[in-house]
Structure formats: structure tokens, C-alpha cells
Amino acid sequence: MIIAERKPLKEILEMISGVEKLLILGCRGCVAVCSAGGDKEVAILASALRLGRKKAGKPIEIHEDTYIRQCDPEYLEPLKEEGKKYDAVLSMACGVGVNFIAECCPGVRVMPALNTSFYGANLSSGEWAEMCAGCGACILHLTGGLCPVARCAKHLSNGPCGGSVGGRCEVDPSVPCIWQKIYERLTSLKQDQLLRKIMPMRDWRPAGHGGPRHRIREDLLP
Amino acid sequence: MDSNLQTGKIVAFCCNYTATVAPETLREAGLIPANLEFRKLPCTGRIEVPALLDAFEGGAEAVFVAGCHENECHNLSGSRRAGKRVKYTKEILEELDIDPSRVEMFFVNRAETEPIIEAVREMTRRISKLGRLHAI
Ligand code: SF4
Ligand code: SF4
Numbered sequence: 001m002i003i004a005e006r007k008p009l010k011e012i013l014e015m016i017s018g019v020e021k022l023l024i025l026g027c028r029g030c031v032a033v034c035s036a037g038g039d040k041e042v043a044i045l046a047s048a049l050r051l052g053r054k055k056a057g058k059p060i061e062i063h064e065d066t067y068i069r070q071c072d073p074e075y076l077e078p079l080k081e082e083g084k085k086y087d088a089v090l091s092m093a094c095g096v097g098v099n100f101i102a103e104c105c106p107g108v109r110v111m112p113a114l115n116t117s118f119y120g121a122n123l124s125s126g127e128w129a130e131m132c133a134g135c136g137a138c139i140l141h142l143t144g145g146l147c148p149v150a151r152c153a154k155h156l157s158n159g160p161c162g163g164s165v166g167g168r169c170e171v172d173p174s175v176p177c178i179w180q181k182i183y184e185r186l187t188s189l190k191q192d193q194l195l196r197k198i199m200p201m202r203d204w205r206p207a208g209h210g211g212p213r214h215r216i217r218e219d220l221l222p
Numbered sequence: 223m224d225s226n227l228q229t230g231k232i233v234a235f236c237c238n239y240t241a242t243v244a245p246e247t248l249r250e251a252g253l254i255p256a257n258l259e260f261r262k263l264p265c266t267g268r269i270e271v272p273a274l275l276d277a278f279e280g281g282a283e284a285v286f287v288a289g290c291h292e293n294e295c296h297n298l299s300g301s302r303r304a305g306k307r308v309k310y311t312k313e314i315l316e317e318l319d320i321d322p323s324r325v326e327m328f329f330v331n332r333a334e335t336e337p338i339i340e341a342v343r344e345m346t347r348r349i350s351k352l353g354r355l356h357a358i
Contacts, residue, residue, distance in 0.1 A: 008317060009314065009317040009318060010317065040270075043270070043271075043272045044270075044271045044272055044275070044314070046272070047271070047272040047275035047276050047279065048275055048314050048317075048318065050275075050276075050279050051275050051276075051278055051279045051318060051320075052318045054279055055318060055319075055320065055355070
């Protein structure tokens with residue numbers, strides 16, 4: 001899922017300076033699951049901002065709402081009119097939600113409450129780690145299911161780099177060297193012959209280096 | 223105990239098990255000050271961060287939660303959860319440049335009044351030292 005985290009309160013307070021009537025809009029998708037922008041986080045942020053503004057002697061009127069998703073047009077429909085009742089909408093969705101509100105709701109001023117970080121897995125309650133970088137040309141069948149694009153600090157296709165120590169990455173020893181893990185996993189699966197194949201230079205266009213990505217499925221179009 | 227309103231409002235969240243004596247009785251006995259607002263919950267595990275923040279927004283100078291000792295909680299992990307929420311509230315206060323010691327979690331013996339009174343005294347000491355958060 002998409003992992004995000006709340007921006008520092010001071011940054012948000014700066015962003016909304018001058019705003020007197022604000023809608024904080026959460027999303028029940030990924031950001032609710034990673035406890036960054038669901039109903040609970042909307043309530044906490046609203047209370048924190050009210051307190052912060054009261055302390056600054058500039059009380060603010062804040063309304064709270066949470067949509068099922070902010071990345072599908074049907075859910076944003078009510079916001080087209082509702083959003084105009086506020087000086088601004090502070091979205092607690094990922095960046096996709098904020099962009100989509102800006103696209104779908106003309107006349108509504110939208111701002112991000114979160115920093116959208118990565119595609120990650122939930123390691124344990126309160127801990128997430130990046131596992132995929134959305135490169136658009138998946139090679140996990142060659143690497144034992146472990147992603148070197150997202151999880152190798154140097155994004156090597158033919159690792160390891162030679163710098164790992166004790167199975168830890170030389171760039172950040174707090175994370176494992178993913179190429180060491182790929183080696184161990186392929187060996188245990190008796191697929192280590194895959195390591196002898198040299199992966200060709202990658203075409204990074206599907207990863208977004210050729211401009212914004214867009215996908216169409218003719219069979220699903222209205 | 224100093225019960226004058228100069229020190230400002232203190233809001234206490236207690237559960238049914240930590241606060242068995244009615245606050246009015248304690249107040250009449252002069253054991254807790256007039257500026258203490260008592261809010262009873264079925265279990266402190268029910269406390270949410272917005273309720274703690276809203277107490278400050280509503281004029282509290284200090285807020286505390288009194289729950290059972292972690293291994294004695296009637297609802298097993300209620301007070302432990304409350305402790306985590308108080309900790310997160312401290313982080314938010316810090317972000318807002320409000321002294322985090324204005325909010326505290328106290329783990330107290332069940333059905334004893336003295337630890338609650340001591341918690342009130344402690345918070346009163348803290349806010350007297352820190353000065354006013356809200357204009358009088
Ligand atoms: S190879 Fe690309 S698509 Fe596959 S997991 Fe890694 S980043 Fe994601
Ligand atoms: S130590 Fe391993 S994970 Fe780190 S950069 Fe080198 S190959 Fe990549």
C-alpha cells in the first residue's frame with residue numbers, strides 16, 4: 001500500500017495561515033491503513049490545529065470529513081460544491097488524492113497534510129518498509145521475489161556492489177543488503193543459476209523517466 | 223491544598239476503578255481544588271488523543287490521565303494504551319511549542335484516593351512553575 005506520514009504541525013500551520021474556515025478531509029484507503037490519514041488522524045489533526053491556532057490568538061473553524069477514497073472521481077463528486085464553502089481543503093490522502101481534488105474540483109483550494117513516502121509493507125504495528133518502487137517492468141521472478149530496484153540503495157540490477165558488511169547495506173547498515181538476501185534466497189530455492197545471468201541495462205521509461213505514466217484499458221472504458 | 227483559581231484549570235481523566243470516591247466528596251473534604259475538572263471513563267483505554275488536546279483547547283492548563291497499574295488494569299491493556307496516547311499527545315504539544323509536561327499519565331493503585339490527590343498536587347506544581355498557557 002501507499003505509505004505516508006503527517007507533515008510537521010508547524011509546516012501545516014504555516015500553510016493554513018490566513019485560512020479561517022478549513023475542511024480536513026481524510027481518506028479510508030491506504031492512508032487509513034497506515035494510520036496517517038483516516039478518521040482517527042483527521043480528528044487528531046483537527047484538535048491539534050485548533051489548539052495551535054488558539055494559542056496563536058487566531059482561532060480557526062475546522063470541519064472534519066473522511067471519504068472512502070480520494071483517487072476515484074465518484075467519491076469526489078460531493079466535494080465539487082462542498083469544497084467551495086471553505087477557505088481551503090486540507091487533504092489527508094496521499095499525493096494522488098490531492099492532485100485529483102485539484103483536477104476535479106475547480107474553485108476549491110486544496111493543500112496536502114501528508115508527505116507521501118513509498119509503497120510499503122506493514123512489518124509490525126507502527127512499522128512499514130519500502131518493498132516496490134513501481135518501476136513498471138517487474139523483475140521479481142529473477143530475484144527470488146525480492147526487489148533490488150526499491151530495496152538496494154544503488155538500485156543495482158546485477159548486485160551486490162561489494163560493499164556490504166555482515167549482510168548489511170554499506171549505505172545504511174540498519175537495513176539488510178538486499179542482494180545478499182537475494183543470493184541466500186535463490187540458493188535455498190536451488191535457483192542460483194539465475195545469479196549467473198547478467199541482466200541487461202534497464203529501460204527506465206516504464207518507471208516514469210519517459211514522463212508521467214498513464215494506462216488505458218479499452219475494454220473497461222465507458 | 224492551594225485551591226485558588228490563579229493556577230488555572232486542570233482536567234483529570236480517570237476510570238471507574240481508579241476513582242471510586244466521588245470527586246464532590248473529595249472536594250468537600252478539601253482534598254482536591256476547585257479548579258480540577260474530573261472526567262470519568264469506563265476505562266482509560268477509551269481515552270483518545272483529541273479528547274486530551276481538546277481539554278487544552280477548552281482552557282486547561284494541565285491534563286492528566288489516571289489509570290490502573292499496567293499489570294492490574296481491569297480491562298487488561300486499557301491503561302497501557304492510555305499511556306501511549308498520552309505519550310503521543312506530548313509529542314503533539316511539543317510540536318506546538320507547549321511544554322509536554324502539561325500532560326501526564328499516572329499509573330495508580332485501584333480504589334485508592336491518595337495517588338489521585340498526589341497527581342493533582344504534582345500537576346499543580348508543574349503549572350505553577352510553567353506559568354499560564356491561556357490568557358486569564
Ligand atoms: S522490480 Fe519494479 S515492479 Fe517489481 S517490485 Fe521492484 S520496483 Fe516493483
Ligand atoms: S550493500 Fe547491498 S543493498 Fe547496499 S548498495 Fe550494496 S548491493 Fe545494494
